[in-house]
Amino acid sequence: MESLFQEHFMEVIRNQEFLLLPGGEISKLLASDDMNIPNEETILNALLTWVRHDVEQRRKDLSKLLAFIRLPLLAPQFLADMENNALFRDDLECQKLIMEAMKYHLLPERRPMLQSPRTKPRKSTVGTLFAVGGMDATKGATSIEKYDLRTNMWTPVANMNGRRLQFGVAVLDDKLYVVGGRDGLKTLNTVECYNPKTKTWSVMPPMSTHRHGLGVAVLEGPMYAVGGHDGWSYLNTVERWDPQARQWNFVASMSTPRSTVGVAVLSGKLYAVGGRDGSSCLKSVECFDPHTNKWTLCSQMSKRRGGVGVTTWNGFLYAIGGHDAPASNLTSRLSDCVERYDPKTDMWTSVASMSICRDAVGVCLLGDKLYAIGGYDGQSYLNTVEAYDPQTNEWTQVAPLCLGRAGACVVTVKL
Numbered sequence: 001m002e003s004l005f006q007e008h009f010m011e012v013i014r015n016q017e018f019l020l021l022p023g024g025e026i027s028k029l030l031a032s033d034d035m036n037i038p039n040e041e042t043i044l045n046a047l048l049t050w051v052r053h054d055v056e057q058r059r060k061d062l063s064k065l066l067a068f069i070r071l072p073l074l075a076p077q078f079l080a081d082m083e084n085n086a087l088f089r090d091d092l093e094c095q096k097l098i099m100e101a102m103k104y105h106l107l108p109e110r111r112p113m114l115q116s117p118r119t120k121p122r123k124s125t126v127g128t129l130f131a132v133g134g135m136d137a138t139k140g141a142t143s144i145e146k147y148d149l150r151t152n153m154w155t156p157v158a159n160m161n162g163r164r165l166q167f168g169v170a171v172l173d174d175k176l177y178v179v180g181g182r183d184g185l186k187t188l189n190t191v192e193c194y195n196p197k198t199k200t201w202s203v204m205p206p207m208s209t210h211r212h213g214l215g216v217a218v219l220e221g222p223m224y225a226v227g228g229h230d231g232w233s234y235l236n237t238v239e240r241w242d243p244q245a246r247q248w249n250f251v252a253s254m255s256t257p258r259s260t261v262g263v264a265v266l267s268g269k270l271y272a273v274g275g276r277d278g279s280s281c282l283k284s285v286e287c288f289d290p291h292t293n294k295w296t297l298c299s300q301m302s303k304r305r306g307g308v309g310v311t312t313w314n315g316f317l318y319a320i321g322g323h324d325a326p327a328s329n330l331t332s333r334l335s336d337c338v339e340r341y342d343p344k345t346d347m348w349t350s351v352a353s354m355s356i357c358r359d360a361v362g363v364c365l366l367g368d369k370l371y372a373i374g375g376y377d378g379q380s381y382l383n384t385v386e387a388y389d390p391q392t393n394e395w396t397q398v399a400p401l402c403l404g405r406a407g408a409c410v411v412t413v414k415l
Contacts, residue, residue: 009035013046019053023061026050030068034150036124040073043122044082051087063093070118071101073125079105109344111314115391119368123150126367127414130176130196131401132169133160134374134408135360136381140165140184141405144176144194147385149366152399161192161201166260168216169409170223172243176411177204179225182212187231191241196413207239207248215263216409219270219290224251226272227258234259234278238288252293254286260360262310266317267343271298273319274305281306281324285341299346301339307407309363311370313390317341318351320372320388321358334359334378338388352393354386362410371398376406 005012009029012018021029029035030043037043047065051058066088071079079101088094097118104114111119129147131154133140140163145154160178167181167188176194180187189211191204207225214228214235223241225248227234234257239248254272261275270288272295274281281304286295305322312318318340324333334357339348358375365371370388372395374381383404386395 003034005029006032006034007036009037009046010042013042013049018046019050021050023058023065027065027068030065033120033122034124035122036150037122039125040070040122041075041078044069044071044074044078048087055087059087059091062087063091063097066094066097067118069097070121071097072104072114072119073121074101076102076105109315112316112390115368121367123367127412128196129364129366129371129373129410129412130157130169131362131373131405132176132178132409132411133164133167133181134362134381134405135165135376136403136405141403141408143403145402146196147366147371147399154399154402156402157196158194158199158201160194164188166212166214166228166407167409168214168225168263169411170216170218171411171413172218172223174413174415176413177216177223177241178409179216179223180207180211180214180228182231186210187212187229196415205246205248208250209235209237209239211235213259213261213275215258215261215272215275217263217265217270219265220268222290224263224270224288226263226270227254227261227275229259233257234276251290252288252295254288254295255297256282256284256286258282260307260322262305262308262319262322262363264310264312264317266312267315269343271310271317271341273310273317274301274308274322276306280304281322287343298341298343299348301341301348302350303335303337303339305335307360307376309358309361309372309375311363311365313365313368313370315343316390317343318363318370318388319348320363320370321354321361321375323359334376351390352388352395354388354395355397356382356384358382360407362405362408364410364412366412371410373410374401374405374408380404381406 211228258275
């Protein structure tokens with residue numbers, strides 16, 4: 001019965017029976033991670049409706065029940081309105097919970113210290129993870145599959161329009177932009193856009209430069225295409241897509257050419273991590289400030305990493321997997337190692353290693369965990385997926401991909 005309630009929570013709360021449930025049943029529902037809801041506001045509103053149905057009796061349980069709501073994950077405007085709500089105004093325990101949530105918004109740099117069961121998003125609210133393309137046993141996957149955290153399942157959703165390897169993907173306006181790559185013969189400058197809601201593709205204006213092995217990320221609106229290889233040489237150039245003007249423009253170049261580079265955004269800056277420059281894999285890292293149009297070198301990683309996966313969580317940048325080898329011998333020295341960069345101290349620290357070595361690994365944040373997806377272990381294209389919890393510094397296995405793939409682009413879309 002309970003799992004049915006969780007699956008169909010949106011229907012349950014519209015039902016008269018919901019209003020008649022006893023407090024114990026309500027608290028069980030509110031505590032669950034597995035509720036099928038679009039956002040946390042839904043649950044708060046359901047609780048308020050339940051309390052108002054019999055205010056005199058139920059008011060005394062309000063603070064106990066409110067403690068199950070993940071208030072820090074609500075929008076700040078919502079919290080401000082709550083503070084003035086008559087139900088909470090005279091209840092000291094409720095006010096404490098609202099204050100805790102406001103602190104979470106006011107002090108984003110302290111979030112790693114402010115973690116609690118209330119800051120952990122429910123599974124259905126984190127969005128959907130998409131794994132796009134990559135290299136597979138048939139020399140190039142065109143399929144896209146998606147992962148649902150609540151059901152812990154991967155399902156195929158679409159195919160790209162033709163083969164692309166070593167391309168980039170970023171999310172703009174809940175759409176997936178697939179950028180550059182190579183089709184097996186030539187390096188591409190083309191860009192296509194997939195809309196997961198309508199399941200349709202559209203063609204976008206191409207980049208000025210043909211690039212494979214590039215990194216792609218969105219920073220403050222525009223999307224950046226960083227480095228890569230144009231079929232002849234390794235690139236240090238960077239292009240920026242302006243979604244309003246619908247055009248590509250060059251910005252400042254990196255200090256180093258980088259292909260198979262990891263790119264991520266942290267605290268208003270764009271980071272280019274590792275990659276290879278032709279002669280070797282790189283341990284150097286540089287970051288771009290869009291307001292000064294300048295790249296600055298950061299501390300180096302402890303390991304050289306080509307084919308590195310990068311993502312960020314609560315003010316840290318993570319570099320995951322990759323390889324360190326001369327071009328002639330790609331199977332040597334594959335990496336299971338993971339390191340974390342703190343921009344406040346400009347320092348890298350090693351954290352727990354993955355269970356296996358993964359080169360060309362797809363990496364993404366989903367909810368409060370980092371996912372390492374597929375990759376190459378020196379022998380085969382992997383379908384295994386593991387998730388890293390930054391709070392416990394542990395990796396755990398999750399459901400495998402439908403298809404083993406290396407160099408898949410992995411992004412989260414809040415659908």
